[in-house]
Amino acid sequence: MGSKSKAALLMLLATLGIVAGGGTAHADGAPSGADIQVAQTLGARELTVIIRRVDTTPSPLRVDVVTHQGTPPGALHLAVAADGVPSSRTDVVLGANPGVYPGNLQVGKPGPWELSLSDDTGRKATIPFIVPARVVPPWEKATYGGFVAAGAFLLIALVVGLRARRTAFALIPGAGVVAAIAVAVTGALLSASTPPPPAPGSQLDPTFDNVTDPYANAQLSTVDYSRPPVNLAVRNEGNELELRLTDGATGRPADDLLVHDNALVHLVLVSPSGRLSHLHPVRVGPGDYRVQLAEPETGTYAVAAELARRGGGVQLARSTVDLKGAATPAPEPPGAGPRTIDGTPVELTVSQGTPTTITARFPAQDLQPWLGMLGHLIVTGPITGPVGESAATAPTWAHVHAMVPPVAGQRDRPDETVAAYGPDVGFTYTFAEPGRYRIWLQAERGYRVLTVPAVVDVPATGAGR
Amino acid sequence: MKRPTLLITVVALVVAAGAAWLLWGGGDAKSTTQQAVSGPYTVQFSADQPRIGGNTFAVVVTGSAPDAVTVAPVMAQMGHAFPPVPAVPDGPGRFRATGVGLPMAGQWEITVSLRGPGGPAQVVFPVLVK
Numbered sequence: 001m002g003s004k005s006k007a008a009l010l011m012l013l014a015t016l017g018i019v020a021g022g023g024t025a026h027a028d029g030a031p032s033g034a035d036i037q038v039a040q041t042l043g044a045r046e047l048t049v050i051i052r053r054v055d056t057t058p059s060p061l062r063v064d065v066v067t068h069q070g071t072p073p074g075a076l077h078l079a080v081a082a083d084g085v086p087s088s089r090t091d092v093v094l095g096a097n098p099g100v101y102p103g104n105l106q107v108g109k110p111g112p113w114e115l116s117l118s119d120d121t122g123r124k125a126t127i128p129f130i131v132p133a134r135v136v137p138p139w140e141k142a143t144y145g146g147f148v149a150a151g152a153f154l155l156i157a158l159v160v161g162l163r164a165r166r167t168a169f170a171l172i173p174g175a176g177v178v179a180a181i182a183v184a185v186t187g188a189l190l191s192a193s194t195p196p197p198p199a200p201g202s203q204l205d206p207t208f209d210n211v212t213d214p215y216a217n218a219q220l221s222t223v224d225y226s227r228p229p230v231n232l233a234v235r236n237e238g239n240e241l242e243l244r245l246t247d248g249a250t251g252r253p254a255d256d257l258l259v260h261d262n263a264l265v266h267l268v269l270v271s272p273s274g275r276l277s278h279l280h281p282v283r284v285g286p287g288d289y290r291v292q293l294a295e296p297e298t299g300t301y302a303v304a305a306e307l308a309r310r311g312g313g314v315q316l317a318r319s320t321v322d323l324k325g326a327a328t329p330a331p332e333p334p335g336a337g338p339r340t341i342d343g344t345p346v347e348l349t350v351s352q353g354t355p356t357t358i359t360a361r362f363p364a365q366d367l368q369p370w371l372g373m374l375g376h377l378i379v380t381g382p383i384t385g386p387v388g389e390s391a392a393t394a395p396t397w398a399h400v401h402a403m404v405p406p407v408a409g410q411r412d413r414p415d416e417t418v419a420a421y422g423p424d425v426g427f428t429y430t431f432a433e434p435g436r437y438r439i440w441l442q443a444e445r446g447y448r449v450l451t452v453p454a455v456v457d458v459p460a461t462g463a464g465r
Numbered sequence: 466m467k468r469p470t471l472l473i474t475v476v477a478l479v480v481a482a483g484a485a486w487l488l489w490g491g492g493d494a495k496s497t498t499q500q501a502v503s504g505p506y507t508v509q510f511s512a513d514q515p516r517i518g519g520n521t522f523a524v525v526v527t528g529s530a531p532d533a534v535t536v537a538p539v540m541a542q543m544g545h546a547f548p549p550v551p552a553v554p555d556g557p558g559r560f561r562a563t564g565v566g567l568p569m570a571g572q573w574e575i576t577v578s579l580r581g582p583g584g585p586a587q588v589v590f591p592v593l594v595k
Contacts, residue, residue, distance in 0.1 A: 084502025149483045153476070160472060169469055176476045180483070204572055205541070205591030209497050220595055222571050228544040249544025252576065255589065256541075286589070311542060 033132040035412055037262040039280040039371055041291050043122040045071045045094075046280075046449070048262070050415055051115060054107060054131050061088075061105040061131075063115065066416050067098045069448035074119055080105045081114045082208075098447030100417055107131050111208035112201075117282075123290050125282030127264070130201045133212045139191040146184025153177040198222065202258060203311060225311035230254045232317035234303050239296065241321065243267070243281055243289040243305065253287025260308035261401075262371040265289050268306070268378055268399070269321075272299030273329030274387035276378060276440040276451055296325035302380070302392035306399060320392045333438075333453035341450045348441070350456055355430040360441050360452055367422035370444035372413050375402035375425035377442070382435025382458075391438065400427045402443075416444065434460040499590045505529035505583035510575070510590040517594060520567055522575065524552055524560040529583030534560040537576045538567055538592075549578065570594045 036051040048066035063078055073096045079089040092103040107113060110133035118124040153176035161170035197218040200206040203225040210217055228249035235242045243265065245254040257264045263280040270276055275297070281289035303319040333339075336350040347361040358377065367374060377400035380391040391397070402425050404414060414420075425443050441452040498511040509525040522536055535549035552560035567573055573592045579585065 083500035084507065085500075145483055149479065152479060156472075156475065164472075169472060172469065172472050172476055176480065179480070183483075204593060205574065207497070207499060207591055207593075210593065217593060217595065220570065220593070222542065225542060225572075227541055247544065250539055250546040252539065252546065286587075 035415070036129050036259060037372065037413075037415060038127050038259055039263040040117065040125055040127070040282050041279040042076075042117060042125050042282055043119055043292050044294075045119070047071070047117075048416055049115070049117065049127065051127075051129055053412075056134060057110050057131060058106065058108045061107045063092075063103045063105060064415075065092050065094065065101045065103065065117075067094050067101065067447070068444075069098050069446065071098060076101075076103075077116075077118045077120070078103045078105060079116045080107060081116065082107075082109065082111060086116075109208065109212075110134075111211045112206040122292065123282055123284050125284065127259075127283065129259075130206050130211060133214075135212075135214055137191070137194065137196075138215055139187040139194050142187030143184050143191070146180045146182075146187060149180035150177050150184060153180055198225065201310070205256065205310065226313050227256065227309045227311045229315050230307065230309065230317055232303075232305050232319050234319045234321045236321055236323055239293045239323075239325070241267075241281070241291045241293060241303075243291070245287040245289065245305075245307070245317075253285075254309060255286035256310035257283075258308045258310060260306075260314055261373070264307065266306040266371075266399070267291060268304045269293075270302040270380065270388050270391040270438070271297045271327075271330070272301065272386045272388040273297060274332070274391075274438055274453065275327075275330045276453065278376065278378070278442060278449075278451075293323070295327045296323040297327045297329055298324050299386065300389045300392065302388050302390075304397055316397065318392065318397060320389070330453075333455055335455050335457070339452070341452050342448060344445060344450055346450070346452050348452060348454055350454075352459065355428045356456070356458070357426060357428050358439065358441070358456070359424055359426040360443065362423045362425070362443065362445060365422050366419045366445060367425065368416045368419045368444040368447070369404045369414055369421065370416065370442065370449055372404070373401045374404045374421050375427065375441060375443045376400070377402070377427040377429070378440045379429060379431075379437055379456075380439075381437030381456075382433065383438050384436075387438055396432055396437070398429060400429050402427055416447070419445075431456075431458045434458045501588040501590065502528075503579075503586040503588045506531065506579055506586050506588075508577055508579070508588050510577060510588075512575075512590075512592050515567060515573070515592045515594045517567060517570060519564040522552070522562045522565055523555070524562070524577055526558050526560070526579065529581060530558060531579040531581035531583065533580045534562075535578045536562045536565060537578065538565060539574045539576065540567075540569065541572045541574050543569075543571075549576075567592070567594050 033053040035053050038049045040047050046068050050064040052062040073094050076092045079086045088106040090103045092101050094101050110131045115127045153173045157170045157173040197214040198204050200210040230245045233244040247254045265281050267279045267281050279291045281291035284290050301321050305317045308314045336348050338347045349359045351357045379398040380394050383390045437456045439454050500509050505528045507528045511523045534552040537549035539546045550562050550565050552562035555561040575590045578587050
């Protein structure tokens with residue numbers, strides 16, 4: 001083999017190496033996107049809709065619908081739409097057993113999409129979500145491009161050095177190597193200090209353009225993306241609650257709610273006798289959320305809506321609604337001690353102090369995460385008189401969480417199919433003032449959300465405080 | 466001295482190609498069209514490089530022909546709404562609003578209101594001013 005053919009072979013191999021070795025570079029080492037879990041109270045069903053992550057487009061979109069104990073069987077129509085035009089539909093047939101029912105849809109491009117769910121009888125629920133694009137940041141382009149160019153220049157320098165009349169001519173491509181490496185190293189060094197562009201969805205209104213190319217807005221000078229608080233108007237119409245959310249500054253419908261703690265709106269109702277409902281109204285239009293109620297009691301209900309708007313910040317909007325119904329009032333629950341809730345024995349311990357620790361012990365280590373948490377605790381008080389009315393004006397309205405024990409390195413949180421937590425669910429809360437409080441502890445077991453009501457008397461002085 | 470000239474040309478070309486590749490995609494701000502559907506109306510909205518000051522927005526409505534179209538900007542982060550600006554007809558189903566003032570950079574939301582035989586409707590389009 002002559003030196004000419006050897007050089008040609010070397011050149012070919014090097015070129016092949018550059019072409020084949022490039023591959024796809026992921027920003028931050030992993031494809032973007034995560035599962036989106038959204039709780040929806042659709043008609044009489046309490047569902048969890050899990051929109052599975054999508055890494056590339058076009059792509060199939062898997063949507064899992066999780067049902068709970070008592071969810072009536074039936075068909076659910078699912079559709080996804082972009083630009084207001086539905087592009088893919090499927091039916092998910094929910095069985096009588098609680099569990100996961102999958103549906104497969106198709107998404108064509110990255111950007112803002114809308115998933116709709118309907119069961120023919122009631123409202124059509126719509127969930128806005130974002131299909132992320134695979135984005136290469138500019139510094140990564142510079143780094144990879146720089147190193148590729150350096151390789152190319154190096155090859156040229158080699159060939160020139162071997163074949164040119166004067167070896168010094170190799171200095172010209174040699175200078176190219178130095179320049180290219182300088183670009184690559186600068187890009188790599190700047191990568192750590194380059195801030196990510198404002199995120200479409202959580203900070204900016206998502207559009208197909210800014211999801212596809214978020215770095216186009218990287219130079220935006222905005223530092224505070226937060227928006228005004230919402231106004232909440234609650235109306236009852238035939239045991240369907242209508243929640244109107246409007247922007248607190250302009251009066252326009254607030255249509256920028258983010259999925260926060262696995263729901264768009266967490267609606268907590270406390271009945272006149274102290275029954276708690278933790279519901280997840282469905283979005284039927286901009287700022288228009290609806291929820292179907294089971295047979296109510298007659299009297300004033302306390303209403304609290306927990307939500308997050310685009311730009312950040314969770315807010316709590318409280319109100320009341322007067323309902324009429326034939327449900328019998330619930331008796332006052334006991335304090336700490338054992339009790340049986342929907343067939344499950346639960347032992348409640350309250351250790352008074354500042355802060356107070358409230359622990360519920362379930363029979364086995366088989367609790368499931370609900371709304372991304374191991375447990376929820378709603379605290380309201382001090383209560384005097386009818387619970388609903390009193391809770392609506394009580395100075396304390398708290399929603400305490402018990403986290404699912406985090407697993408290092410695992411970004412996606414476990415969904416409800418993982419029944420491996422407990423048996424103790426502990427909460428720590430600091431009561432602001434003495435008095436009689438109502439608490440409701442919620443945890444999921446066997447696809448049934450158990451609500452444990454209790455009364456806690458917070459002493460004014462003494463060992464308790 | 467033929468070879469170095471060729472060599473310099475090749476190196477310069479490679480450097481130029483590399484620079485073009487790096488800058489490609491970031492420089493060209495394009496007029497973008499967004500679409501939304503409300504009731505019988507399919508509304509397409511385009512903003513020509515939204516900027517601080519007066520802007521021109523084009524609205525194309527298909528499905529049902531509206532009698533009147535207005536655009537109303539809101540500075541979402543500031544919570545500041547501006548009065549609606551009427552969009553004048555600009556061909557069948559086409560409307561154009563000129564001189565819509567967007568006085569600062571940031572996230573704007575443009576509410577397009579339609580009135581006509583198809584009933585009233587409102588759709589919102591986000592616009593980012595840089």
